[in-house]
Amino acid sequence: MNSLKRIGYMSLLLAAVIGLAACSSRTVVESNLGIKGAPDWVNKGSQALNDQNGRLIHGIGSAPGMNDLSLQTSTADERARAEVARVLSSFMHVVSQDYAAAAGMNQDQQNEQSVSRQIENITNQNVSGAQIIAHWRDPKTGSIWSLAELDMKNVKMLVAGSNEMNAGFKNYFANHADNLFDSMTKGSQQ
Numbered sequence: 001m002n003s004l005k006r007i008g009y010m011s012l013l014l015a016a017v018i019g020l021a022a023c024s025s026r027t028v029v030e031s032n033l034g035i036k037g038a039p040d041w042v043n044k045g046s047q048a049l050n051d052q053n054g055r056l057i058h059g060i061g062s063a064p065g066m067n068d069l070s071l072q073t074s075t076a077d078e079r080a081r082a083e084v085a086r087v088l089s090s091f092m093h094v095v096s097q098d099y100a101a102a103a104g105m106n107q108d109q110q111n112e113q114s115v116s117r118q119i120e121n122i123t124n125q126n127v128s129g130a131q132i133i134a135h136w137r138d139p140k141t142g143s144i145w146s147l148a149e150l151d152m153k154n155v156k157m158l159v160a161g162s163n164e165m166n167a168g169f170k171n172y173f174a175n176h177a178d179n180l181f182d183s184m185t186k187g188s189q190q
Helices: 002-022 040-044 069-103 109-128 152-161 167-186
Strands: 047-051 054-063 131-137 144-151
Touching: 040 054, 040 144, 047 069, 047 167, 054 069, 054 152, 054 167, 069 131, 069 144, 069 167, 144 152, 152 167
Parallel strands: none
Antiparallel strands: 047 054, 054 144, 131 144
């Protein structure tokens, strides 16, 4: 049973790494939506990127035309934050699996579950801190698009300041998060 569990973890880890690599770099991601007249960020979609502005996670959300512009905008904003959460959650899962392997926790299911719960709390706290930095309204469809941004500096500060976080994971995150994030985005940069 342990070997099946390990295979499952490795499969999930591989899927997360491939998924994150697929949405990684600002320099390589090509327009995938092809909406004419839309800003680049709309066509590029949600992604993790490392550029002159830092290590960032961008989440893109949209809402179809509605009679209530305020509701439409807040819907697009929340969907953009949900995209940030999805990318951050995948990244944190990669970090936690890497930490578990380094710490030899693969057989300590209780400790691993505790770290997973703490990571979920950190992810939720960070997503609430994601900033909406842009909006765009498609003149043809009336859809509103929102761009949410989360700087990894904020994630690192929140993990470092967490009293409930496993001390070993906090230390591992402080020492390895940047390298893991960079390797995640590096595969797509040329």
